[in-house]
Amino acid sequence: MDTVFLNGTVGAGKSTIAAALSVLMTESGRHHAVIDLDHIRRAWPAPEGDRFNHELELLNLRDLVVNYRNAGIEHFILAGVVEQATEVPRFEAALKSRGLLLCRLDADGATLIRRLSLRHADNPTELDWHLRRAGELAAFLQRAAIDHVVVDASGDAPMVTAREVMQKAGW
Ligand SMILES: Nc1ncnc2c1ncn2[C@@H]1O[C@H](COP(=O)(O)OS(=O)(=O)O)[C@@H](OP(=O)(O)O)[C@H]1O
Numbered sequence: 001m002d003t004v005f006l007n008g009t010v011g012a013g014k015s016t017i018a019a020a021l022s023v024l025m026t027e028s029g030r031h032h033a034v035i036d037l038d039h040i041r042r043a044w045p046a047p048e049g050d051r052f053n054h055e056l057e058l059l060n061l062r063d064l065v066v067n068y069r070n071a072g073i074e075h076f077i078l079a080g081v082v083e084q085a086t087e088v089p090r091f092e093a094a095l096k097s098r099g100l101l102l103c104r105l106d107a108d109g110a111t112l113i114r115r116l117s118l119r120h121a122d123n124p125t126e127l128d129w130h131l132r133r134a135g136e137l138a139a140f141l142q143r144a145a146i147d148h149v150v151v152d153a154s155g156d157a158p159m160v161t162a163r164e165v166m167q168k169a170g171w
Pocket residue numbers: 009010011038042051052080081082083133137
């Protein structure tokens with residue numbers, strides 16, 4: 001297992017848990033990289049039919065991974081969204097992965113609302129979008145049931161959640 005892909009709805013804690021996992025990997029002396037997929041797909045305009053720039057995200061990931069691997073990186077921690085099972089092999093190919101754990105972070109509705117209300121306190125339009133998308137995507141991901149494991153991320157201690165993810169990955 002060389003990759004943990006933290007999947008989950010908006011506000012579930014993907015970026016936060018990715019950062020906490022990185023702390024644990026550093027403490028145990030393991031070479032790793034964190035890639036927040038939001039950052040490598042953020043471009044405007046998105047092509048028609050690909051509103052989240054998924055194709056660009058995969059192309060960018062493939063190129064970044066070459067550099068990381070040349071620099072001696074052995075483990076990857078990704079934060080992002082996978083909605084379809086058919087995309088998992090495409091991520092594995094981009095990563096040249098020897099094993100990817102798709103781990104969905106799950107947080108209850110009240111927790112999502114609380115987190116997003118704080119994170120988007122300065123922009124009511126963005127808050128509305130994220131709240132709506134959070135519910136919609138949470139329901140979709142739960143129904144799709146494509147994740148290898150699901151970890152509860154409603155707690156207030158990211159390191160506790162990250163330890164559970166580490167254990168599931170066998171890291
Ligand atoms: N299918 C899919 N693929 C990728 N990302 C997804 C998807 N569905 C929702 N999201 C989440 O949507 C949130 C908004 O992203 P952006 O602010 O970049 O919006 S946009 O892409 O410009 O529309 C952003 O959430 P936050 O990370 O909480 O801001 C994305 O993670």
